[in-house]
């Protein structure tokens with residue numbers, strides 16, 4: 301046997317859930333928020349979170365070994381990344397998506413094999429025939445958690461999008477399925493000449509308005525409540541659809557692209573951002589796993605490649621399309637009408 305061929309990578313991947321759950325529990329407990337003002341020793345942290353003496357030292361040391369905390373004579377401390385992104389009071393907090401992963405997805409993914417066999421969602425909608433949003437939005441706490449989760453996942457792409465597109469050539473935008481408003485806020489903050497709106501189901505309005513107001517851009521960013529299946533989209537120079545199309549089957553994706561096209565003037569742009577799968581479908585593992593997440597979460601949703609999306613845009617009538625990386629595993633497809 302070739303000694304250079306080891307099972308290490310296999311075992312590391314197979315036990316990846318140990319590390320993932322350790323991080324998710326740390327976010328749930330608020331470990332990184334508790335360390336925002338500086339290091340704390342083990343007894344202080346253990347008491348603060350009510351941890352059993354059997355668990356505490358292994359838990360915090362595991363977080364050190366996983367690169368999520370540091371440890372020295374003063375105790376445990378955040379790394380620069382966990383300080384910026386996992387302290388709940390940081391404006392760049394991305395933990396909302398991990399809170400949702402912990403509270404919902406971690407359990408739902410336990411039924412992946414069933415989803416692979418049946419093609420049926422394994423979340424709150426399991427067996428009920430509801431779509432994801434009916435299931436989520438029937439409970440106000442879940443709604444709040446989901447919308448905050450979207451902000452966690454969208455902040456990086458939102459700020460990248462504010463830089464990666466020639467916004468100076470346009471004056472208005474519409475973010476379709478805007479959730480809490482991460483993209484509208486990032487665009488309005490970076491480009492004072494822009495006005496825009498977030499379009500989403502009416503139940504989202506109070507959470508959107510609070511977020512936009514908190515960020516000081518409520519004078520230029522409004523909320524348009526509606527249902528993108530029954531209502532036309534308001535007109536704008538640029539329409540953004542971030543992680544919308546992957547929620548739906550092919551026919552619905554196509555219908556939504558058509559609605560975006562209709563909302564634009566000649567020369568207007570549609571920006572679709574998503575964890576786009578690479579065209580060869582062998583590299584962007586996160587994009588492919590996101591598509592499996594759509595299997596768990598939706599009735600018929602799936603992720604797709606930049607080439608797929610460009611092709612659909614062309615069929616709908618867009619004359620020019622391009623694919624561009626935004627942040628992490630997220631890229632955008634731009635179509636010009």
Ligand SMILES: C[S@@+](CC[C@H](N)C(=O)[O-])C[C@H]1O[C@@H](n2cnc3c(N)ncnc32)[C@H](O)[C@@H]1O
Nearest residue numbers: 433450454477478479500501526527528542543
């Ligand atoms: C996966 S989230 C994406 C949120 C955000 N664009 C992002 O990238 O983080 C999908 C969004 O679509 C909205 N949505 C779902 N069904 C809708 C409908 N029928 N009409 C309008 N918005 C809808 C949801 O409320 C949610 O905010």
